Amino acid sequence: RKEVEQDPGPFNVPEGATVAFNCTYSNSASQSFFWYRQDCRKEPKLLMSVYSSGNEDGRFTAQLNRASQYISLLIRDSKLSDSATYLCVVNRVNRDDKIIFGKGTRLHILP
């Protein structure tokens, strides 16, 4: 099983709709979780951290499910500008304590 897995998509969603995608991780001891956003031919940028209690930032909600070992990202009232690749990032707590990036989920918001 891969350490961090994401559905590559693409998710094609009409503007204004709600979209959600998950990311699963294999190391139950992982402690830190993030969502990064990467626009086409641009560098990744932090979208939001994911806290145990879940967190919300405007139209974006991130949640952590430790029992099932996945994190989720929900986008409400999607905008054309939300079109991007969303990278799931998980801290791997082992002897080498490393951050692992998922391959990303591509989202296309359709007008």
Add this chain to the structure above:
Amino acid sequence: GAGVSQSPSNKVTEKGKDVELRCDPISGHTALYWYRQSLGQGLEFLIYFQGNSAPDKSGLPSDRFSAERTGGSVSTLTIQRTQQEDSAVYLCASSLVGWRADTQYFGPGTRLTVL
């Protein structure tokens, strides 16, 4: 303030040549990372510098790849005897402290094309 900068933004080279890629991290950031990203692929970790500690080189794909960080600031990634499979975008990131819960700030990347 200034973000992470990388140079050159694009580099085209011939197979077998050596290349040097430069990264200027955010001032005051102690941690610096190199990744590469091939077209349509995820980020591949290459190397990690944290303060004065020995770098984590576990991601370097071969001994043709090396990196150094001078004075705890600027970093150079060197690829010797480039191969076509080295073609990718090389991304540098820095963070205030290091792994775990620390936000990584990425530079715009260097797009390397090996002919």
